[in-house]
Amino acid sequence: MIEIIKQKALNEHIPIIMDDTLEEIRKIFIKEKPMKILELGTATGYSAICFANILLKNYEDESCPSVLIDTIELDKLRAKEAIDNIKQMGLEDKINVIIGNAVDILPTLNEKYDAFFIDAAKGKYPIFLKEALRLSKKGSIILADNILYKGYVMSDYNKHKQRTAVRNLREYIKEVTENPNLETQILEIGDGLAISRVIKE
Ligand code: SAH
Numbered sequence: 001m002i003e004i005i006k007q008k009a010l011n012e013h014i015p016i017i018m019d020d021t022l023e024e025i026r027k028i029f030i031k032e033k034p035m036k037i038l039e040l041g042t043a044t045g046y047s048a049i050c051f052a053n054i055l056l057k058n059y060e061d062e063s064c065p066s067v068l069i070d071t072i073e074l075d076k077l078r079a080k081e082a083i084d085n086i087k088q089m090g091l092e093d094k095i096n097v098i099i100g101n102a103v104d105i106l107p108t109l110n111e112k113y114d115a116f117f118i119d120a121a122k123g124k125y126p127i128f129l130k131e132a133l134r135l136s137k138k139g140s141i142i143l144a145d146n147i148l149y150k151g152y153v154m155s156d157y158n159k160h161k162q163r164t165a166v167r168n169l170r171e172y173i174k175e176v177t178e179n180p181n182l183e184t185q186i187l188e189i190g191d192g193l194a195i196s197r198v199i200k201e
């Protein structure tokens, strides 16, 4: 089933999480054991389902009921497909799809999360970071996918229609690396993954 969801997304050119990025996140989640995750950019639910499977396996022996993934998707059709996929996987108690623009939804949230997966509009990453920091606590992990955006972010590339995205991804990198409350690594796997750990609240 998960392979079918993955293949369908790939066929439709939906930019789902890349295998090596997922593998890295698997290692992080196995080590850190986050319980509450917030994802920005559900698409059809592929990454959220993978995360839920990793976390539930993590807690197999402890039958941990508190794993919960909130995930926000702007596109109504994709969100509906995600809700269907999540039901088919029997994960409807673990993954909560919120339909709407993350820029509007985030300020309405107030609970703290153990981990964040930022994977929506690249031009909004600095706004997403600000909100993730507000919703984080000491030890929270903030992951940002596509942070190197096909290499554009690290090249002198700046005269293209993706200019705003590139500028904001650079801004995100600057903020996470300069923030003394964060410890950050930028990995050149997949389309680039930023991993920031909140070391001070
Ligand atoms: N995380 C998914 C892929 C997400 S693709 C996976 O790996 O399986 C990015 C998604 O972000 C798209 O479906 C797009 O509709 C959504 N998106 C873009 N801007 C958004 C916004 N401002 N708020 C919420 N979702 C957004």
Ligand code: MG
Pocket (backbone or CB within 6 Å): 015, 016, 017, 119, 145, 146
């Ligand atoms: Mg992505």
